[in-house]
Amino acid sequence: MHTEALVQSILVPLFLILLTTVEDTLLQSVSQVGGVCKFSSESSLRRCRTPDGKICSGRGKCDCGVCICEATDPGKFYGPRCDCHDWVCSTYNGTTCNDRGYCDCGMCECDEGWFGDACQFQEECNLPSKKSKALCKNPEGVVCSNRGTCHCGSCMCNNKDNRGLVTGRFCECDDSECVDEDTGEVCGGHGQCYCGNCYCASGWHGDKCEFQCDISPWESKRRCKAPDGKICSNRGTCVCGECNCHDVDPSGDWGDIHGNTCECDERTCHQTYDRYTDSYCTGHGQCNCGTCDCKEGWAGKKCEHPLSCSLSLESSMKKCQGTSNVPCFGRGQCQCGQCTCYPPGDSRVTGKNCECDDRQCENISGEICGGYGYCSCGRCICEEGWFGKLCQFPRSCDLSEVQSKELCETSDGVMCSGKGSCHCGQCICRPQDWWVSGEYCECDDRECDKHDGLICTGNGLCNCGNCECWDGWMGNACEIWVGAEY
The missing domain is CATH 2.10.25.10 (Laminin)
Known part of the structure; x- marks a missing residue:
């Protein structure tokens, strides 16, 4: 057969x-x-x-x-x-029709026993209901993101308009963002939409693949290549040989990334990236393509060090670093060996070198130590009977070993994605691999954006490759302060 x-x-x-x-x-x-x-x-x-x-x-x-x-x-x-x-037949895992059928004019013709737009659903299901439901939960624990129904561990997304614009493993994607308002076509008919973003065919560009180039893709990339060899310095999009630099502020009011190949990043001139001010170089210098030219009497990467200080720049920075690799643990401003922690007035960031960040004890919903412990200098001290970074794991378990392992298996039958161990139906990701996270250890937190060398700039949590910012911060790397003016 x-x-x-x-x-x-x-x-x-x-x-x-x-x-x-x-x-x-x-x-x-x-x-x-x-x-x-x-x-x-x-x-x-x-x-x-x-x-x-x-x-x-x-x-x-x-x-x-x-x-x-x-x-x-x-x-x-x-x-x-x-x-x-046949673009629409390609799936998120890089296969065509999930290798369970063939593509006929953009439609998957599925093998026997499978159905769905991408042959992703099995007609006969042997999974227990609880296991099936667990496999359909998104990282926040919501089944199919409340935008679909669960079938044998896979989400069947709502499709009221018959256009299939709700997509993704957990129905988390809204592909209506890819629809060209003028033509009504997805990605202008010249690309494929993946989770609300258009990936254009060769020669086509734009958010909706609406622009066509008169130069070859090779020539386009050559013109967009920055001195470091990266296309648009990894801070922009190459369109027909020209770089469209990313705007770090979603409001569109700022343009701190510029240059023919987006080689200039003036965010590095800010002590704290504050959308309310143009306080480059701590107010003591001029920002020139991401480098501070300090006024007389000031020194330092961001002109934060007064030469009138009795300490040298090196001594000042060393006093502010403590046990960290960056001054004030990346959470404050160093001036003459003294750290001023930010944001000002936030009692959760304390210490001589701003080394205590009690925000690290909070989960995505803001709960401290899972409700089963207290926070001490950014670390959870768990109550008896609980353990884990956020006290999220109970030591006792009323599940059998078989039941526990069933809840820890991914849809393809791998225990905790092969990157952790199973305890009472929950995956404990390998602690030595700090970047591994997620309900099934399926996430790589190294994919989260960095700023000043810090993941999520130290102002948020990395959630499955995306930064979840704490109150008062925004941006892809939580680098933009939008709280009270200071």
């Missing part, structure tokens, strides 16, 4: 491509006599026009009533009107 399915999955797409090629060849042969098109220009275009009025779906050229589809990456347009492409 499996052999027959494999043969079918290989032969059917080949047959469809061959049939399309034969049809196009026959049509072109009857439409041309002696190399001259016998159709009028109007008749030729009519044969290439789609119901919505586009010639070859806007993805090819019309040659005597036959569409010559453009070659693009990823994938290739095909079909009588260039209206077929």
Whole structure:
């Protein structure tokens, strides 16, 4: 049975491509006599026009009533009107139809026993209800993000508009962000949408893949390459050979990342990135492409050190560092060997070198030590019967070993993603790999944005690769202070 399915999955797409090629060849042969098109220009275009009025779906050229589809990456347009492409069959794990079927003009034809847009659902389910529900919970513990139903450990996302715009493993993605308002097409018909972001075919650019380049992708990347060899310095998007630098402030009022290749990052000139002020270089210098040129009488990376100070710059920084690699543990301003912790007035950040950060004892919802302990200088002291960084694990367990392990297995049957141990139905990720986190140890916190060398700038928690900022902070790396003015 499996052999027959494999043969079918290989032969059917080949047959469809061959049939399309034969049809196009026959049509072109009857439409041309002696190399001259016998159709009028109007008749030729009519044969290439789609119901919505586009010639070859806007993805090819019309040659005597036959569409010559453009070659693009990823994938290739095909079909009588260039209206077929197989991008939509690709899945988040990099497979086509989850390797359980084949793609036919953007639609997955699933193998026996599987169904769904991407052949992701199994018709017969042997999972216990509790295990199935556990596999459908997002990192916040909500089943299918309240935007779908759980089927055998997989989320079936709500699809009221029949466009499939609610996607993702846990229905966490809103792909309506990819819809072009003018055409109504997802990514303008020139790319694939992954969790609200368009990934454009070669030669197309823009948030909705609406712009086409007149230069090759190679030339475009060459023009966008920064002196350090990175495209747009990893701080922007390359569009047709020009860098669109990322704006770190979602309000759009700031432009601290600039330069032809986004090589200038003036955030590094701020002691604390404060959207309310232009206090570059601690007010004692001028920011020049991310480097502070200090006024007379001041020194330091951010002109924070007065030369009138009895301590040298090196001695001042050493006194402020304590046991950390950065002054004031990255949570304060060092001046003449003294740390001023920020944000001002927040009693959770204390210590001579701002070494105590009691915010580290809070979970995403703000609960301290899971309600089963107290915080001491940024570390949880757990009550008897509880353990873990946030006192989240009970020492006693009323589950059998089999029941416990069932709750710790991922959908593909791997215990804690192979990166941790199971205790009472919960995964304890390997402590030596500090970056591993998540309900099933599936997350890599190294993917969280950094600023000044600190993950989430020390102003938030890394939640499965994304920064969750504490009150008063925002930005991809929680680097922007938006609290009370100071």
